[in-house]
Amino acid sequence: MSFFFEVLVAGLLSGVMYALVALGFVLIFKASGVFNFAQGAMVFFAAATFAGLQQEHHLSVWLALPLALVAMVVLGLVIERVVLRPLVNQPQITLFMATIGLAFFIEGMSQMFWGSTPRGLSIGIEDQPFQWVSDRLNINISQFDVFAAFVSGILVVLLALFFQRTRIGRALRAVADDHQAALSVGIPLQYIWAIVWAVAGFVALVAGMLWGARNGVGFSLTFTALKALPVLILGGFESIPGAIVGGLIIGASEKVAEVYLGPHVGGGIEGWFAYVIALAFLLVRPEGLFGEKHIDRV
Amino acid sequence: MGERRIGDVVLALERISLAFGGVKALTDISFDVREHEVRAIIGPNGAGKSSMLNVINGVYRPQQGTITYRGAPRHGMDPHAAAALGIARTFQNIALFRGMTVLDNVMTGRNLKIRTNFLEHAIWWGRARREELDNRRKVEEVIDFLEIQHIRKTPVGRLPYGLQKRVELARALAAEPELLLLDEPMAGMNVEEKQDMCRFVLDVNEQYGTTIVLIEHDMGVVMDISDRVVVLDYGRKIGDGTPDEVRGSQAVIDAYLGVTH
């Protein structure tokens, strides 16, 4: 029983890591209806910049972090200006494909600036179990995972406050609801989009640092996007709480399935199992966990 | 003008109720439609007129009530079955296929008449080709009838509103329906366009004997062309009868003048 519990907890905690990446997708989709496949590449670029500044240019954390943040914000602004604005009013699929092109661009840029060799990244928290928990309960809970969960929690609260309390946040919600209406009451759409892309850059940096500290900083960080996609279907493309809850569900069920179901079918099912859960869920609720139901009016 | 004889009841709705979540759209509505007649549904905005049409051809499924079409009672329909039974319709907000030309849009109306399968279509020879050309001939008749020959190859998205409405009617007619549901066919048109549309509706009714159920706001039009009128208000039926009867009904006058209940 305690093993099951351990699997469950590990699953929930890795789910948090998925949710972190999913958050970036949600932000952009909510504000501009763009399914930004380049989010994974942004996570890679963010982490590579942070680690590169530290290791290549020997900057301290307190200098590297703000610089990386500035880089991400600038990147976000540039994307909005150069990629999104010329494509405004195009069908969603065109925008989606543009973001894949963008992903290629960022990947190439990242490896050009920071090289292709993966780096280690330490943020001062060891990825090791809490000793006293494992001694007493024989359950391993990683300090790092708990820290990551804590950071994600803070991030969600911050984003929620940002959306609920600030003027920009309210404008953003209005934009999310209806672009035309928002425009007509004088909300500057492009200004809002620029802010959202900058915030998404910030979220990518947080995700990149945590994932980078966990697995190393390298091209593989772009694959985190694939972990985030089932979370998105489950939670709904437009819901921040959905991303978190979806992440927890996907993380936990994926781990439980791999441990208990995997051995019976040959294992390695994690790659697709999350998608199948999400799919099964969608068949019951096509708009996702927290997504809004759209009624076709004729 | 040909002679049209109003026949027996083809469609009967009994005690239909429909709700979305907690919101009641239709409450306990019954009425019938006779063969070859022009039946109008009128009422203020939000009265539930479009919902009524959606119930008839199965886009919405009522929580209560039965629909009897040609003697066969059923609880709700599904849109495809309704189409197969010869019910065609147009929509309040034009529901054309915007990526296609006028011709292709109207050709989709013939879909139910297709007997060849996709493999034959891929080869485009023999039966499939003959059938396609036969359908094209039928469609051209409808196009001639509605006087839209000149825009045949134009993508519908580029057409003005009035013409789009006409194309939608053409698509419905291409199916050679027995019952035609028209949801505000003249909304947003100028007087001239309205006159044209009235003429088309009456011609359809007379030439093909098609039974027509029509939602319309313009009372003048309704009184001129319909045989009988149902009046809805807040999802309830408040009147039913010939145009003259309805015009005289106090309930109807109140509803239109906004008297509180």
Add this chain to the structure above:
Amino acid sequence: MLRRTKVLAGLFGLALAAATGAALAAGEQFVPLLSYRVGPYAAGGSGFFGGYIDYMNYVNMKEGGINGVKLSWEECETEYNNSRGVECYERLKKHGGGASMVQPLSTGISYSLIDRVATDKIPLVTIGYGRTDAADGSVFPWVFPMITTYWSQASDIIKYIETKAGGADKLRGKKIVHLYHDSAYGKEPIPVLEAYAKQLGFELTLIPVAHPGNEQGAQWLQIRQIKPDWVILWGWGVMNPTALKAAAKVGYPRTQIIGDWWAGSEEDVIPAGDAAKGYTAAAFNGSGANLPLVQAIKKVVYGAGKGNLEDKSRIGSVYHVRGIVSGIVTVEAIRVAQEHFGKGKVMTGEQVRWGLDHLNLTEARLKQLDADGLMPPTHVTCEDHEGSGLARFQTWDGNEWKVVSGWISPDKQMLRAMIVESANKYAKEKGITPRDCSKEG
């Protein structure tokens, strides 16, 4: 509908002609490089092809080529993608008077080239990867899975574990987990490991990790449950550091994890930080900037500003040396061919194949090349295109790889039987009549 294609094709054709024209002078020995320097595997690709180019430069600069014949090469970016790899191969195979041999450093691409190289008469060399049963040179005359194959490696790993356990008989009743990348690559050693499990009586558990392997919580929890004595880590890319990190997370000792040689480079351990300390991996090549040949290359090539690695700290890294090994094999095969067909001449692909078929890199020869300890002695014959099978083991101490064993030889008898069986099955499927090696000169 293809008119535009033709216009484009014409334009590219022009560009291609220009590129060819600007290429190489005659009388050089051409080596096409199907390299990859972008994408997930860029780290390995840039190190490997860097080493390959560095060695060829070294031979050109130090000796003026092979008996006076300079080496020339051209790179083509494959992105580790089969389709791109085939295009690169087809584009480069006739450049510079014809390709000497091709080494794509990608199992997928090498598979796609097996038929093509046979038609084009260009040898395909795959060191430490590629099709294992191609070691049977009678069925695969043009393919050289040289030095060591996946099956040899599996055997070597078990042999190493035997020595650590204190003898083959000590493995009875022990538990070994094969944690592998869930792909053709990771599945390849399973038959060998299963044969050993039966023979030696240990309990083998197979645990696959879905690509890319950046999440292994479930697998390591299973391992924690099983409490194996050893874990064989058959990983690729990000899967390796993630495994080491995850092992640390569940408290599994890294000293009991044995990686294969694609899990044994700096790129596999550095991202894992301290979690990688004590981890041991197989290797078919040495590493370290202090190796004599690496020193020589550093002086001659990098001293002249012609080094290929942009990041100088990677000189002498595992991938870089692996590239140097590929360079040695290329150069020595051409040298052997020249001795047979005429010194100072440019060799054709067919002649280079003869050279490969008769390549014998003895201990002494390696010493002459300053390459002792850099790769195991290798003797290729017509039947045996592997030529060695040796591997040794190295432990990561947090800064560099420390060699912890001598060259270990696989169970050649067992493997040979499996190779011949598999190759014969292939020959039957494809309708190939194996060549008679006793008649080859």
Add this chain to the structure above:
Amino acid sequence: MLYREAGQFKATYAADQQIFPIRQDRIVMIALVVFMFAVVPAVADQYWLSAVLIPVLIFALATIGLNILTGYAGQLSLGTAAFMAVGAFAAYNLDLRVPGIPLPVVLALAGVFAAGVGAVFGLPSLRIKGFYLAVATLAAQFFIVWALVKFSWFSNDSSSGVITAQKMHLFGKVLDTPAQKYLITLAVVVLLALAAKNLMRSSTGRAFMAVRDMDVAAAVIGIPLMRTKLLAFAISSFYCGVAGALYAYAYLGTVEPEGFTLDLSFRILFMVIIGGMGSILGSFLGAAFIVLVPIGLNVSTQWLNGVLQSMLHWSLPGSLTSNLELMVFGGLIIFFLAVEPHGLARLWQIGKEKLRLWPFPH
């Protein structure tokens, strides 16, 4: 003045319903097909045949497949590569396990298998739309590749899981030269492209487009949504399956399940978008663009390096050029989508309109 349809009156509906109603188009098309069949194999060298034309044709076929689903029927899918894998592995097993089965039957059945699998994975489309559906098709992408790796029966218990395509036989003749492989590929692709064109101008195609443009209205005029969507998935997967089989047999020779990655699915989606959604012609243009542009970039950087080398005795480092190529490719895609979101097929249309007016500006 050459490109005018003035004076070409259509007296019958049959004439009006032709694939190419304008005479000049017909002539050019027929000439092009004859050229591709008769002249190209004679003049093109092995590189052009086996490294450029064959893959362009095969990718064009897969693109037609995805275009039928996405461009015509409006269902977004990211599982194209997996359906190609089904085709490739089905062909291999048919050839292996059914002795003496003729090549055309192998190809057709490979397509049919893929169609079956595609229809199963198309089931969610009955309830799910848009990006939710796209992400759901990733389940197909990952599951199929996993299953092909996991169950070694599919690869005839090969220890590596890689399959080697058998030799192609047609009427007792072995097809193994690049020209022969090119011709068989061309024949299959031309035939299937024609069939796709026919399908899309018939009621099947109109039903697809109706479902794409407005599914409620389509249902109301009697188009069965479920049947139509599943048919779209099946036909689309059929094309992808045949393309996959050709990919293994006429192009690569050996394939591994991991060769059919998400990346390949994306690339084919690029071909659809760049070529033009809902256009068969665009499928060819898109495939050519996505295959040729990286080659062109690679060739031009090599050329640039050659020039730099001979003039300055210095060249760009390998990683720089590789990364630059990738960046330029990504940038080109964005640029292209911004400039002509309707794809190459639309550019072609515009070109024709211009040509029709030529030499007058309006």
